[in-house]
Amino acid sequence: MSLQINNLHATLENGTEILKGVNLEIPAGEIHAIMGPNGSGKSTLSKVIAGHESYVPTAGHVLLDGIDISEMSIDERSRAGIFLAFQYPNEVPGVSNANFIRAALQARLPKGEEIDAVAYYKSLYEKMDLLEMDRKFTGRAVNEGFSGGEKKRNEILQMMMLSPKYCILDETDSGLDIDALKIVAKGVNAMRSPERGMLLITHYQRLLDYIKPDHVHVMAEGRIVKSGGPELALELEEKGYDFLKEPALA
C-alpha cells in the first residue's frame, strides 16, 4: 500500500517544464516531507498529484495503492483517497462550512444514500473541538473572512472529516503563528495511522518539530535531489540549500 510517483514530468500549458522526472514512494503509515527552495516544483508536484488541469503531465504515473490515477479527474482522485490541503485555500462565498464538508462527504456516497445529519454534526464538532475551532465556523461561508491560521485549520478539519488514504499538505505551516502551528500539528498527528500516508511540503524545518517525518526529501529544479531521515531537515536548516552544491541552485 503506497502512493507511488514514478518518473513524473509535467509542463505548464505554455510548454515550460516544471517537473522533470519525480520519483517518490510514500507507503501507508509513513510521513514524508519535501523541502526545497522557491520555484523547485514542490507545490506543482502537489497539484499535479491532485489532478490540476493547468499542468500537462507529459510522462510518468501516479499510483494509488497500485492503481494508476493519472487519467482520473480531480474529483475522482479525491474520492479515490487523495487529499490536498491547499497553501492558499479558496473562499466559497455563500456556502457554509458545514454544507461544504457535507457536500464533499455526500459525493462519496452511492446515489440515493443520504448523510445521517446527527452523526455528521457529532463527528464535525469532535474534530472542531480538537482543532480548537469555535462552533460558529460551521455556519460561516467557507474561508470567507478567515485569518490565515483559520484557513489552515479549516483545511485540516476537512482532511479529518474526509479521512483520506493519502494526505498532501502544501505549505500548511506558512502564515501560522506558533500556537496555530501547534494546533494544526495536533490535527495532523491525530490523523497518523498505519493505513494512511502523508506528504508534507514545507520551506522550514519548524513544522517538522511538531510533526515528525519518517523521511525527508529535498526537491530542486523539478526533481528529488536528496533523500534521508529527519536529520536531513536539520542539516538543511543549518546549512541552507546551497550545501546541496547544485550549481543550478546558486
Add this chain to the structure above:
Amino acid sequence: MSSTTTLPTWLQARQQAAQQRYESTPTPKRGDEAWRFANIKQLNFENLTGIPAPADPADLISRSVGIENPVAKFVFLNDELIHSKISLADAIICLPLVEAFEKHSDLVEQHFMKQETRLGSAKYAALHEASVRNGVFVHVPENQIIDGTIEVHHWISGGVTIFPHTLIVTGKSSKVRVVDIFHSADTETSGLAIAFNDLCAGQNSRLDYIAIQALNEVSRIISINETSTARDARAKGFVLNTGAAWARNESLSRLEGPGAHSDMLSVSIPAREQEYDQRTFQHHVSEGAYSDLLYKNTLYGHSKTVFSGLIFVDEKAHHTDAYQTCRNLLMTDDCEANSMPGLEINADQVKCSHGSTSAQISDEEIFYLQARGIDPVRARQLIARGFSVEVVERLEDEAVESLVLSYIDEKFNGIAKD
C-alpha cells in the same frame, strides 16, 4: 372589479383618468432611455388569448406552499380571492384590497399609488390603476409589531392578465413582513401579470417585502415597486426571479426622512431564453438617509439581464449614504448581462458608491471543490447557489430565507436536468 362591490367615488374617478392616461401614453419604443437594451417586442401582448383556463381552486390552494404558520395567508386565482386565513390582532388591517376599498376607503386613498412611475412603465402603471381588481391591503398601526409573515399567492390560469396590488402601510414604530408569490397554474399557457407594490414605511417602522416570481416560462410580468421611507424607518424590498419568459422590475425607493434606511435586494436566475430587465431608483430626498442596493444575477443558457440603476441625491440631502451594486455570474458563454449603474449627486458630504461586475466562476474555485471530491457540475451549482445566498441572508428571517432558497434550489435542479 367585482360587480357586487361599489367602488369609492375617488377610485372610480382615478380609474377613469388612468384609463385615459394609458390610452394616450405611447408604447415604449427602441431608443427610449428607460428601455435601453430592453426587448421591446415583449410589450406586444397580442398573443394573450384573454381566456381564463378552468382551474381547481382546491388544487391551487394545496399547491400554495409557503412558510409554516404564516400570520395571514391569501390565495388569489386570476385576481379572485379563493382562500384566506388571518390570525392577527384586531387593530391590524389585513384584507383583500377589494374589501379594503369598501371598509377603509379613506385610508387606502391616502396611500394608494401616490408616487409617479418614472422608470419607464408609466403606461403600464396607468393600465394597472385602471384595471386593478384585487390584492392585499395591510395597515399596521403605531407600535404594533407583527413577528410572523403575511403570505400572498397569486395564480394566473389561462391567457389572461392579472393586476395584483399590494399596499402596505406601517405606522410609527410598527413592524411587518409580507411575501408575494406569483405562480402559473400550468406550464404551457402564456399569461401576464402587471403587478404593483406600494410600500409606505412610517416613522421608525420596519417593513419587509419579498416578491417571489415563479411564473411559467411562457408568461410575462411587469412588476412595479414604489417605496417611501419616513424618518428612522427601515424598508427592505427583495425580488426573486426564477420564472417567466420575460420580467420587468421597476423599483423606486424614496428616502423621506433623516435616518431612513432602504435595502433593495434582488436575486435572478435566468436560464434558457429567459430575460429579466430591472430598473432601479434610489431617491434621497431627505438628508442623513441610507440606501443600499444589491442585485445579483446568475445567468445560464442564452438568457439575458438588464440592470439600470440610479442613485439620485437631492440638493438638500446632505450626509447621504447610498450604495448600489449589481453582480452578474455568467454560467455560459452565450448569456448576456447588461449593467448601467448611475449616480447623480446634488448635495454635499455624501458617501455614495456604485458598481457592477460580471464574471465567470474561475478554474481555481472549481479546482478547490473538485479537490474535495465534488464533481464539477455540482461544484458550479454550489458556487452559484452561494452567490445568491449572500443576498438571501440579508432577509434576516430564517423561515422566509428557507422559502426563497426552496425556489432557488428548484430552479437549479431544473437547470441541472437540462
